[in-house]
Amino acid sequence: MGLTSQSLEYTVIVLALVCVAATVWLWPRLSRQGVRPVLGRLGAIVMTQVSIVCALALAVNASFEFYGSWDELLGNNDKAPAxxxxxxxxxxxxxxxxxxxxxxxxxxxxxxxxxxxxxxxxxxxxxxxxxxxxxxxxxxxxxxxxxxxxxxxxxxxxxxxxxxxxxxxxxxxxxxxxxxxxxxxxxxxxxxxxxxxxxxxxxxxxxxxxxxxxxxxxxxxxxxxxxxxxxxxxxxxxxxxxxxxxxxxxxxxxxxxxxxxxxxxxxxxxxxxxxxxxxxxxxxxxxxxxxxxxxxxxxxxxxxxxxxxxxxxxxxxxxxxxxxxxxxxxxxxxxxxxxxxxxxxxxxxxxxxxxxxxxxxxxxxxxxxxxxxxxxxxxxxxLTFPQDVESIPVKSKPGSEGPKAPAAPASSNGTADRKRVAAERSPG
CATH class of the missing domain: 3.40.50.1820 (Alpha/Beta hydrolase fold, catalytic domain)
Structure with missing residues (x-):
């Protein structure tokens, strides 16, 4: 799954919710004294916190796009064009x-x-x-x-x-x-x-x-x-x-x-x-x-x-x-x-x-x-258009001039009167 994909984000959110629910359900059983219950409580807290942080991080990254892929996150960017x-x-x-x-x-x-x-x-x-x-x-x-x-x-x-x-x-x-x-x-x-x-x-x-x-x-x-x-x-x-x-x-x-x-x-x-x-x-x-x-x-x-x-x-x-x-x-x-x-x-x-x-x-x-x-x-x-007509050979019948290039819109040369761009416009 891609780093910015919805499927990954939803999967991690569901995992975080499962961790929270499991922690709530297991907590009474982990409330006893002893090394194993203490380790269990620490493990539940760590898993819950990590899953919540990962879900939030994925949501923030998907919105602001700090990293677009796993390779970019891990620093494995390409070094040369391919x-x-x-x-x-x-x-x-x-x-x-x-x-x-x-x-x-x-x-x-x-x-x-x-x-x-x-x-x-x-x-x-x-x-x-x-x-x-x-x-x-x-x-x-x-x-x-x-x-x-x-x-x-x-x-x-x-x-x-x-x-x-x-x-x-x-x-x-x-x-x-x-x-x-x-x-x-x-x-x-x-x-x-x-x-x-x-x-x-x-x-x-x-x-x-x-x-x-x-x-x-x-x-x-x-x-x-x-x-x-x-x-x-x-x-x-x-x-x-x-x-x-x-x-x-x-x-x-x-x-x-x-x-x-x-x-x-x-x-x-x-x-x-x-x-x-x-x-x-x-x-x-x-x-x-x-x-x-x-x-x-x-x-x-x-x-x-x-x-x-x-x-x-x-x-x-x-x-x-x-x-x-x-x-x-x-x-x-x-x-x-x-x-x-x-x-x-x-x-x-x-x-x-x-x-x-x-x-x-x-x-x-x-x-x-x-x-x-x-x-x-x-x-x-x-912006100007059309521009830089490409030299593509065009077969035409004898006596024909061949197809003509499409005409540019009236305003494409940038010199036509500009439309009003706001309710209030400061003189340029």
């Missing part, structure tokens, strides 16, 4: 390109616990794949879900590469939060079907590449290279396995909480990889804490690295990147509201900033659920 073969017909086992070493088919990773996922022919409803992303440079291995829209499987789009949203969860949450609580693939599927969002490949990941440490999308000196993973390894891996755009204009980062912080950092520091970012309740600077350890190192070099991850400092002291950003906060209830307004007003050409400012909200899923749909629509308008 070849991947097509994984059959199952919902969770197939990968877009069996030749890729960098996107590996994985087990459910909790995807079997998510409700509302596409059910039916992929060319009608789309598909969600459970994979592992392998970093060519960093050697990091990160679990991921990949949403493929119905158009990805339709013959008229077979020559097209699709735009990509890299959606990053908060810390310590994992990809399950993106699929189950925020319903990223479910919302995207409905928006695409309604014509409010262009067909887009969405890859869902957690922000850390070295759990349980919070790496905050930073290249740590002599440590995990999280920024390199997201800015270089991830795009390379996706391009090796899926028909996705090769130009940065087809790539956008999207996240909430720590994932929102990562999204802004990735776009502003790596505009050659991402040209748009969505940050829901993200921060604008990265600082060390108990979960991160030392991210920047010591001395003057470490202080400079920390300053360069302060986005307000970057806007004041460095040329603004040519990217678009959507930031979200609440006037009441969100601690980052003041910094969000400073960021909006500090932005300068050629950077563009839009915002979703709620009258009231807090740092939790109920707030982000209000922002998800308009944020998905907004980022879709920033």
């Amino acid at each position: 070849s991947v073969s097509q994984g059959g017909e199952g919902q969770y086992a197939s990968v877009g390109n069996a030749k890729s070493e960098l996107v590996q088919a994985a087990g459910p990773q909790g995807l079997d616990r998510v409700t509302g996922l596409p059910q039916g022919p992929a060319d009608k409803v789309g598909k969600v794949e459970s994979v592992r992303i392998v970093g060519r440079r960093t050697r990091a291995i990160n679990p991921a879900f990949v949403y493929l829209p119905p158009q990805y499987f339709q013959s008229q789009f077979r020559r097209q590469r699709f735009p990509v949203m890299v959606v990053i969860s908060g810390y310590p949450g994992g990809i399950m939060n993106l699929a189950q609580h925020l319903q990223i693939p479910q919302n995207a599927g409905r928006l695409i079907a309604d014509g409010k969002m262009q067909p887009t490949v969405i890859v869902m990941l957690r922000p850390t590449i070295a759990p349980p440490r919070d790496t905050e999308c930073v290249d740590v000196p002599d440590g995990p290279q999280a920024e390199t993973f997201f800015a270089k390894d991830l795009p390379d891996a996706m391009k090796s396995a899926y028909r996705v755009g090769h130009d940065p204009s087809a790539w956008g980062a999207f996240g909430y909480s720590s994932g929102g912080t990562c999204s802004l950092q990735l776009a502003m520091r790596n505009p050659q990889a991402y040209t748009s970012a969505v940050s829901l309740s993200g921060d604008y600077a990265i600082q060390d804490d108990l979960t991160t350890g030392s991210l920047f190192g010591s001395g003057a070099a470490g202080a400079q690295r920390e300053r360069e991850h302060d986005l307000l400092w970057r806007l004041e002291n460095l040329p603004a990147p040519q990217v678009s950003a959507l930031v979200a906060s609440s006037r009441k209830g969100e601690p980052d509201y003041g910094e969000t307004m400073k960021f909006i007003h500090a932005a300068k050409e050629p950077m563009k900033v839009d915002s979703i400012i709620l009258p009231e909200g807090s740092h939790q899923f109920s707030t982000w659920l209000r922002e998800i749909v308009p944020a998905l629509e907004w980022q879709s308008q920033q």
